[in-house]
Amino acid sequence: MTLTGRFVLLVALGVVPIVLLGDTSTRALAVLAGWLLLALTLGSIDLALAASPRRLTLARVLPSRVRLGEEVTSELYLRNDGPRRLRGIVRDGWQPSAGAGNNRTAVTLPPGERRLVELTLVPTRRGERTASHVTVRSMGPLGLWARQATLIAPAQIRVLPPFHSRKHLPSRISRLKELDGRTSVLVRGQGTEFDSLREYVRGDDVRSIDWRATARRNDVVVRTWRPERDRRIVIVIDTGRTSAARVADEPRLDTAFEAALLLAALASRAGDRVDFLAWDRRVRARVQGASGAELLSRMVDGMALIEPELIEMDWTALPGQIRGITGQHALVVLLTPMDAPGASTGLLSVLGQLTSRHTVLVASVTDPTVAGLTRSRGTREDVYRAASAERTLLDATRVAAAVRQLGADVVTGAPDELPPALADRYIALKAAGRL
């Protein structure tokens, strides 16, 4: 039960009869008591005539997935099973980060009829967003008192990572095509394999003429080449405690997701097989054996629920995990913070094992503000901060040098630069035939 502003106004209006009729204290008190009694009586009558908010049937229609940053419409159908007309307000109990805003909707439900309550959700955070209940406030015909009930009506929607870096995909794919036989670049080189024989046309490189085939066919035949295909790529994302740190107001983990998604989209276009693993001390997500659109959809689905864990990454078990995914030579991409030599000892200790079997690429997010801070030295505090920033850069450089020394490749970049940088490095590796 609750009451409305109209009832407050009604009680306040009692001032008029009290002032007009209450010339003595006792009469005024009598008028006051009478007015309060009148207000309470009207309120009780109103409450008794209000429709029951419990006699409703609820049904929800909701897409199961939405990309972060996109809108989605939640549909809630209410059917009035009671004998009275329900006038009231409905609140759908979504979590704050589901982005439902001030979700109070006025409804009028005649008995036996059904109404739709639409709500636009703009989720502000990745993950599973849930609603647990629907609260209905049913006003009486006078609008003085109201009945209120909370009905259990669970719903959930999975908010997927936004994949902002897909804007880089077309340009990278066109670069990939330049490697491929579909363009006029038919040069033989590292990282290419024999594709087919075809007739010579003017403009072809004379060096690619296959003389043996030419002799057999009495026609000039050239060999065509194409980049290697069906290479294996294993993307490993570190979901340990260091991935929770925010760079440019985005957790490192989310930047790693962006980079992983762009790389996976590109590599599956290039015909390589991509496996994905999110790991700290246990497997948080694993995608194996998928390709094309299914690969990306399974990856974002798995990523949606991953949050950084407050535990240290277990690097020693990682080689075993990768061996479980593939026994062949693969490109292993490790998306992990690479800040301080102390924190990276675990990574460095297993890197030798990995580089002996695979091509390893370590990708890491760097803070773009740090480089700027080394330049501002106006005050005493600024100088100390600049010194600390230099030290931070130096530490990162040392770790990167150690990683390179162990035979792995390093890609670093600010949050918006890392995904394209990783994609470019992949294309370069592919062109160099190191996959």
Added chain:
Amino acid sequence: MSAVATASPVSSTPTIRLALRRSVFWVVAGVGALLVAVIAFILTGAGGAAGPRLGADNPAPTGGMAVVEVLRQQGVTVVPVNTLDEAGDATAAAGNATLFLSDESGYLSTDQLDRLGDLAGRTVVVDPDFRALQALAPEVGFGGVSGADSLDAECPVPAAERAETISPGGKTLGLPAGTAGYTGCFPGENDTFSVIERVTDDRTVTLVADTAVFANDEIATYGNAALALNLLGATDTLVWYLPTLADVPVTGPPSLGALTPGWVTPMLLLLVGVAVTAMVWRGRRFGPLVAENLPVVVRASETMEGRARLYARGSARLRAVDAIRIGAVARMAQAAGLPRTAPLDQVIRTVAALTARPPERVHAVLVGEVPGSDAAMMALSDAIDELERATALAARPPGAGPSPTARPSTGRMEP
């Protein structure tokens, strides 16, 4: 699209019946606690403590209920009154009555006391103040507190004779020796008496100096009871008069309460009611809160900031400057086209040659100088910065862009 239909949804809001059933324990507990409190209140008699001194229905140690009840049992009609008018009515109705007066707060004026003296044949005044003495027994003065160990009657007043003694140590009244018409009883030193009786033509006024004679806690000691009962029980009716504020004549301008219209207080009450309803209106929550686990917000630069503050707190100037120097040397080596592994001496020589500065000076800026104060550290930092810029400027091929660091935008989309 997924449709979740709930045929008859379960309500998490309890019905009124369920809410009552859930809260029944607390209701019972509250009522029980209230009952215990009320019983304890009654048993300790705390209700009487607040009553007036010598009140006819006050059972507290300073009250007068004991003597009043005994007189009632003896067949005396005791009429407690609170104003002079009521006292007048009561004495007039009884015809022959005894008037008992205890004006502890001194409410009565001289005129009222004059009127009071004429009301009844027998008047007993307890602890009279100056005005009462002036009106009823002008010759009598105050005698201070009695120092006597015992007070004996020693007078021909019958009540006092029967009492023989009363509680020693109370207030006394002074009566000059040989004053006609007065009888002093229970004498102390220097013509002081605890009870003085004045007999005029048809009226008897008895002044009792101390209230202890009639008070509940002392009535049973010495001869107090005999004195009180004999003084007060001589007639069929006893008017027990304790003056109140109602006896004070109204003077001066009317008070604020008299000037305000009658509807002000009810309106204030109504406004309180409006405030309460408004609180319920705004305070009633529209369903329960929805819980959500929020992620922690950790900025990646926090360790860097923390290290900077550690440097600042420890005034680690040399360490700070060295960090800046290492970064600057690496950048200068890159600008001058030296390999990353180039030794420091080579970098210094190259930079000195590029910028046309003495190598000793460059060495001092990049290696040698130890900052002794914050000002020296700032100056050194500026010198490093200046040297770095000069090196970048000198290493730039002539005719290149205006700045070696800022790459001009091409205005094209990135491939």
